[in-house]
Amino acid sequence: GCSSKANDAAKEETTQEETTQETTKDVSVNDDAATKETVSTDEKITVGVSLLNNAHVFYNNIEAALVEKAKELNVELIIQDAAGDANKQLGQVQDFITQDVDAIILCPTNSAGSKSMVELADAAGIPVFTMDVASDGEVVTHVSTDNYKGGQLAAEYMANKVLKDKAGDVAVITYSEIEGCVDREKGFTDWMSENAPDVNVVDIQNYSGDQGKAAEVMQNMLLKNENLAAVFCVGDPAAVGAMSSIDAVGKDVKVIGFDGNPEGIEAILSGGNWVADIAQDPASIGSQTLEAVRTYLSGGDVEKLIPISPTVIDATNAK
Amino acid sequence: MKEKTATNKFSAFARENTMLLFLIVLFLLALVFVPRFANAGNLKNVLIQISINALIATGMTFVILSDGIDLSVGSVAALSGIAAAALIKLFPDANILLSMIVILASAVLVGGLCGFFNGFFIAKLNVPPFIATLAMMNVARGLAYVFTDAKPIFGLPESFGWVGLRSVGVIPVTIILMVLIIAIAYVILSKTCFGRYIYAVGSNKEVAKLSGINVTKIKFIVYMICGILAGLAGVVLASKLQNGQATAATGYELNAIAAVAMGGTSMSGGRGGMIQTIFGLFVIGIINNALSLLGVSSYWQTIAMGVIILMAVVIDQNKKD
């Protein structure tokens, strides 16, 4: 799940307000609550889901949670994968509208791009819920991990528990093509510069989502920075790649990952250099979103924003 | 006896037009087996869904017919979309006309410039097309990231969405644009001397040159056209999604090439054309739409797409024996 958008709340609020003003001119966006038909709690409903990228385990975990929860809530799911392509996602939303679903759940490929999808759905009277990445369009509710916060957590853990005396050289392996990952990077570097003046972020390199590339980047980092003490990887695949290079030269450089994928947890438990991971909770994201859908369609109220907090996993709490 | 000729005629027609038959069979299968496929709204969706690829594939048809290839189209589309988005932000109150001017200008300037460089290296400096456009693919994508710092450019004026989102009457502007571009391309390729020259260059450069065709110029123009159409696809995409983003249109080059090649246009130039590309676009578009409506998992969609493309081409190939 390398892909959320961690706007600070203020920014997000204003964006959404602007949006509202603009769009009301043409399409009725906000008043779908009034026009919406309520469904009784046990009646079967159909929900279209477009996930950001099924190539990432994170979204598969969300999907698994959705499927699990769907049985419980008597929901029929139509799950599609946007493969990171906004245009493809738009096509899927169109298809959902054709299929006349009762609600749409999106993991938007990007915030701005999903606005028109939300508008399309609104025009067809179908409520939209977002997960993971917020939309600039007006949605019923948004459920997500705070990536920026996650980056801060990683920095905090590294400064306090990994480095000696809150000092040393550290590096980041980032994923520059993905907004959410850049937010993690920012959360990390911002926290360090504010709270740990003796920690130097000496290198930031991109792995483009490719483990193999992460291994190369790590090799070069190790060579460049002899005193490197720790690396923050914005995704677990980056950490896997980094670990292979660190192990190969046998240097003592600690790694903190992000995602909370099983391979990361196993590595932490095995007591190697991969010492901690920032875990998201895809299962909660999935199940809470679907619950919100059910509640909303039955006429209940739902929060506009349901935050799912990231947590730190290390040897003390990994299982 | 009469019957026999009828059958013969049909089988001759079938042999000549396997791709059309394949498309018809596919369409009928989808009509029968895919719920809601036959819906008028859905057929419109299919058209909208193929429109971006259609614009790129049209440019790609020119390039491939001339015995070239353009791998940079996806990146060029992204860069043009970004340029359009960045430009329109200067005019927050733009009306539709101004928006369209900005959109067109960005497509023509950015796409045209990228195409110009491709053409320059390929036609003038003899760099193999694969390499020149691979380099442009990197450069354009890199510039897109540098320019946006990987953040989408959003908060665009309403009017910017006209071409991507609105309709004239019941027909979406995107579809009108697509039909228009395809029609123009068809006419150019099959009715004009310039089109004929493209085929000649694609068939045999040396012969074309000795017959008095300015091969360098033709190649140049072909890459410019492809660049401009990629740019157009990029700005339509940006309009549709109401933002400009560096990751946009990633991998679209392969979709476009697939549409061109599976229709039956030869990858080594000189044979094929827009009709073939239209078949390719529809086959791919219908498969995508149908599988999506059927709710097939994305993994299986990938596999099915591969298998069906292969099937179409195998059937099409065997008629030639």
Add this chain to the structure above:
Amino acid sequence: MKEKTATNKFSAFARENTMLLFLIVLFLLALVFVPRFANAGNLKNVLIQISINALIATGMTFVILSDGIDLSVGSVAALSGIAAAALIKLFPDANILLSMIVILASAVLVGGLCGFFNGFFIAKLNVPPFIATLAMMNVARGLAYVFTDAKPIFGLPESFGWVGLRSVGVIPVTIILMVLIIAIAYVILSKTCFGRYIYAVGSNKEVAKLSGINVTKIKFIVYMICGILAGLAGVVLASKLQNGQATAATGYELNAIAAVAMGGTSMSGGRGGMIQTIFGLFVIGIINNALSLLGVSSYWQTIAMGVIILMAVVIDQNKKD
């Protein structure tokens, strides 16, 4: 007078070997301007870093020389890596020998099978290579996802990492493997009949056929080789990263083709070879390494890579005038 001949000889040599000179200049520039580049450890790193691409590019050289292309190599690599990882999980206490057997078997079986299908469609059913391997690219990647559900297969025995992570003496196994494969490929292509036949087929299929060469068979084998080497790259990658993952090696086909083509091997077959591919691999490898050591931002790295590849080819091209 003597001097003049020396200069002449040098300039003749330079004209013939621009790619070598380009590589030398690049290397010297990196030595001088890139801190820590000259480090022995780093030079080893460069070799390790190009090794995966080298394996794929070697197979790609065979295919391209025969006037084909293989877009499926990245997907095939991923699928083979997954197969190896899944297989080794059955033997948690595997020693190095067993691990290596598993690794080799996976590469040969999965890669070979994918190559077989590519070869079958291309050589037997006359499907254009671009389409056939594009289809395989989709199918293999789709299968990789279906098989793993996009979850990495991890928790592999220590011994599995031997080929990707360990060294024999000071030399990493990966490098040894790379050198071995390149050497074998070089001998096959330039010293054996089979190698000559590949050039003949790539140069002119019709004539090759008239000369009594079994063109179908040659094409078949070429895709099998490419598949197996892609598979090998995939298992080495899995060994290096100690897991098998469906997203692995995405986009590696373009890297491999770039290495082959920029070295000077003709994309339309018949001309070029392993020497050219080695140049291409090193130029790309050194640029990547140097830019990374210089701490150039990834966006600019993309751009610089595009520009330098283009430069190399332009210089190389102009010698021919």
Add this chain to the structure above:
Amino acid sequence: MSEKPFVELNNINKSFPGVKALTDVTINFYRGKVHVLLGENGAGKSTIIKVISGVYQADEGILKVDGQEEVFMNTRQSLAKGISVIHQELSVIPDLTVAENIFLGREPKIGKSGLIDKPKMNLDAKKLLESIGVKINPKEYIRKLNNGDKQMVEIARAISQNSSMVIMDEPTSSLSEHEVQALFRVINKLKSENVAIIYISHKLKEIAEIGDHITILRDGNVVKTVSLSEITESEMIALMVGRKMTQFYYKAENAIQNEVVLEVKNYTKAGQFEDVSFQLKKGEILGIAGLVGAGRTEVMRAVFGADKVDSGECIVFGQPVKFKSPKEAIKMGIGLIPEDRRNQGLLLEKSVKENTSLSSIYANSKKGFIDFRWEIDSTLDYIEKMRTKTPSERAIVKNLSGGNQQKVVIAKWLLAKAKILIMDEPTRGIDVNAKAEIYALMKKFVEDGGSIIVVSSELPEVIGVSNRIMIMREGKVSGILDAAEATEKDIMKYASIHAGN
């Protein structure tokens, strides 16, 4: 002919879409004999060869080799039965060396290793080439050779296969006299080794010199098979054409006017030609003779703007020009019929129509839009005028016989209204009848005010059609003769390397 034939054809039929190429063809070929196939372009000669060698399979009929019925599916199978072919279209591989081409598929190996024994291969190739009297470096890449040398390489390959039958489909079309004599020595040697030879050529003199038996074909039918001693040249022509031919060379004597339409002064290009100067008058046919590799083609390409020159001037219709591309030359009314029609003259995959109209389509377009009516009409017009044998104007030129392909190239330039035609080996591979037609066309062309430069390695042709003859040797002009007085001997004296200074 009491001996059993090596290859027997019994009632062979073969059709292509729209064409019946062979009808009930029955011929026997014997060991130790040279059997000539003669017929107009498109008569079916090459098709017979391709059926025998397994490139095509007969629709009906029986092919027997050494008394055994065979259906070859590819050339590997026919080769295995001892049948070697020198195909009409150059079939050598440009990206391999001479030696590699000769031994393609039969490379000498080091032990059983599969590694090629390159030194042995190069040495064998060298010996072989020497034995047929040509000097070609076995390590040279084919793409660097001229067509004549490429042809010799093919011949070397065919005879090195130690076959029981060697088939030669127009082997001499790109050879000069010297090489032709070398080839004939080879053929005689093969005969003495009891090899069966099928020989196809449009050059009647050669046929008479080398052949034992002859089969004359017309429209895919065998007209007659006789011993060569029992037939005269004019009988042959009558049989193949179906009528008597009265005139062969058509020389326009009185067309020449005083206006100089083209003047080349001191054309020089390093390594190719040096100090070439000549004039061409309106209504004149200037022949250019010389040995293979004399640089004639290079000069003509330079005049046409296809290649650059280092120095020199060119004046066209009184106007000094420096063509940067053929396009500019064409604008001034120059047309070039290249020597290699398959690679330089025709878009092989395209139709007769598209090829014919290629150079004039723009001039006859409506603001860039093709005038399809004009295209069809003018193509049909030229098909009729030139008697091009093609199923329709939409037929793909690749499927036309060689001679008919050449007619399409000529039609292209006639349609483009060229005022100066440069014809490089215009009748290569063309039957006598078509030749006569082309000569007639040339005559008409100059009489209508055009001028022609004709490059030809066939001395009778240069003498027969030209008004003046320029002879080149090793990139230089070695003499200019008046055709009315020139003899073959004179020309050879100026052309050959040993003569003079």
